[in-house]
Amino acid sequence: MAVAPALGADNTASPTGTVMQNSIPIPVSSPASSVDDVLRPGYRHLMQLINYYANDDPSRTYAAIPVDSDDLSRGFRDVSYAQFANAIDHCAHWLSRILSDPVESFEPVAYFGPKDLRYPIMLMALAKLERKMLLIGFTLHRTAQAHLVSTTKCKVVLYAEGFREVVSEIAPLVDGQVHVIEAPSQEAWLTDQKSERYTWDKSWEEAKDLPFMVLHTSGTTGMPKPIIYTHQMMVSFDSTRIMPDAKHESLLDHMKGRRWFSPTPNSHVVEMYVAFQWTAVGGGVAVFGHPTESTSSLIIDALRYGKCQAMIAPPIFYERLVKEPLGLQTLQGLDFIYFGGASMSPQTANRLVSHTRVQAAFGTTESGMFFVRPRGNEDWQWFEFRESNGIEFEHQDGNLFELKVLKKPELKRWQQIFQISQFAGVDVWRSGDLWERHPTRHDAWRLIGRMDDLIGLADAKKLNASTLEMELSQCPGVAGVVVGGSGQVRPFALVEWTDEDVDNEAKLDELWPVVQNWNEKASQHARLQKDSILFTDPGKGLVRNVKSVPVRKPSEQLYAEEIKHLYTA
Structure with a gap:
């Protein structure tokens, strides 16, 4: 396999765009109309939402990033939608200069870097160029990472400073030629210098089915499989506003106006949801912590100094945090604790439910997050799925059932699993998860484990x-x-x-x-x-x-x- 010459950030064209204009104006006035007045709920994509806030409510906070990544106690600085949109344009101009013309439409571009704003900036910039980002997990072995690059026909791998060694180990294992290019720093794109706008103004109908990014399955039982998300899938929670049962409380109500933190890596769907759906769709703020580590002490610092009000994470992070006095105190001070990916132990939850609201979330890389009705702390373990998911439970053993989704034409908008190309031709999707029915409420279910958890x-x-x-x-x-x-x-x-x-x-x-x-x-x-x-x-x-x-x-x-x-x- 041949590796194309590497281009560093310093020997490419300036990463800050081709036209340098005045600094970004950040007015403090509120918009005269709301986003729902201008863009119809359920029929608007991320670019439209980001552009609306950047133009009509530019001082609105999109995210918060550490002042000093090595010392989170120094505090966090807010990044406005005006700054975010400007960074996207700077990045889009840089990408347009360093990328060759694509051979196929929506060619993927991979990126390896720390957990910072370059991921969402680059995702949106690539979308403007009608490319898609390939997100690859760092926990995969090099052969599996190279497999994803090869199978998606990815020809360009970008990397941040400090990640050259990772990319250099992957590149020789890729089938065919791959161009390895160093990306500019986060601050190169988060500059106050205003960029010339990079226009991409497709309507909802034109954009909704276009590819946006490539995630992948875990790869724990074989090679990971790429999963392509469309623009529509990246605003799935917006579609809950037009569900038949939209009047009920939902996760959207918990997102709005709150600062959210997640310790999951950027290659994981939950982190991408927090970066985009929790913010542009839900009205929350994404707080970015330490760029490379997620130890308990660093999570505590991110929650405290980032002034977070809610957190979403796999249970293992909470299990560790509650064992530390400051960790427990910090969690108890949050408005919401969401967990997913596995069951939370009752012992851990019992230390939290008298102080904060504990909620269960459920989803997979293929299906995205399922839409559920939040329940009170007395039922923190139990899910009540909204009817528009099209979910049924199939009996397996005793009081154990497997969750499956039945394709129904009238529910097409909310059944994300069938929007994934691999499952577009099937009528039933089986989750492989084991669920227990509530002893008195037949509309409530508790996640017990996986089908392979039943050992004969x-x-x-x-x-x-x-x-x-x-x-x-x-x-x-x-x-x-x-x-x-x-x-x-x-x-x-x-x-x-x-x-x-x-x-x-x-x-x-x-x-x-x-x-x-x-x-x-x-x-x-x-x-x-x-x-x-x-x-x-x-x-x-x-x-x-x-x-x-x-x-x-x-x-x-x-x-x-x-x-x-x-x-x-």
Whole structure:
């Protein structure tokens, strides 16, 4: 494979646009009319919304970024829609100069960089050039990253300063030639110097089905698959305003006027939702924290010094934060805590629900986020799906059901899964998730785990592994758990410890009371024995997905010999 000569930010044309005009005016007056008066709800794309705010309400805050990424205690500075739109135009002019004419329409451009405003700026700028950004997870191995570049026919990979090594390791593995180009700094585009406008003024009907970006599946059970999002899919929450049941409370009500933080990476759909749907669609503000790390202390700093009022994240982040006094205090001071991607433990939620509102969110890369009715804290674990999702639940075992979506022509606007090209020709989409029906309310459902969480033991009895994993995770020293035992007479637990220096005997002493508590209430076949507990190797740990959640099958494969020994010793 040939690698084209690299172009740095310094040896390309100026990143700040071709025309330098006066500084951006930021008037403080409010718009005479609202966005809903000018742009019809449910029929407006991101570019229209951003342009409206930049022109009619330019001082409105789009995002907040650290004053000093190395010291979040120095505070955050707000970025207005006028500044955001101007940055997009600067970026679009730069891209138009460094990119060759495309061979095919909407050719992808990949980017590797820190978690900052360059991602949303570049996404919108590429959309103006009728290209699409390829977002690739950093947790994927290099072969998988190169696979995504190759399969999407991506010919250009951009990178930020400090990420050259990542790109140089991927490029030789790509099929065909790829151009590697360094992108300018965030501040080069967030300049006060006004750019000449880069015009892209397609109507809703013209733009809605055009490609916007490429995400990908997790790749934990094989090579990741690219998922193309359209302009319509990036404003999906706006369509809830025209749902038949739009009068009910929704997540949109929680977005409006609040500063939101998410620790998920920019390659994840939730982060892109926060950057665009929570802001331009929902009226919130996206707060960007540390650009490369998401430790508990840095999350706390982002929430405190970024003056955040709400957070959305996988449960594992909350599990860690509540174990720290300042983390717990900070979370309890928020208006909303949204969790998704896995179940939150009752022990964690119980420390929060008396202080803040805890809400569950559900979605996948393929389906986007499903539309649910928020529930009170007494039902924090339960979902009530809005009828326009077209969801049905299929019985699997006991009180467990699989969620599936039935394609219905009258619900086309709200069934995002069938807007994905891979599923456009199917009539039923199965989520692979296990749900439990509420004991008294048949319209409420609780996420239990995945279909592969149902482990069939040798005696044909089944164990819901995720329930045991959640129980064992309540031990303070535990960093992660994978439970298995398919086809065996008893289950096993693969346990990752927070402090790798603790010896296995001390780990077992601390964990065993939690195991005993489980065994007292579990059926005979689901009980865990001491000799069926295996601690992970230091430095090896468990295999995790992009949401930092342990993944069962790859983790079992990683410790296949040790697990085999458990049953043959």
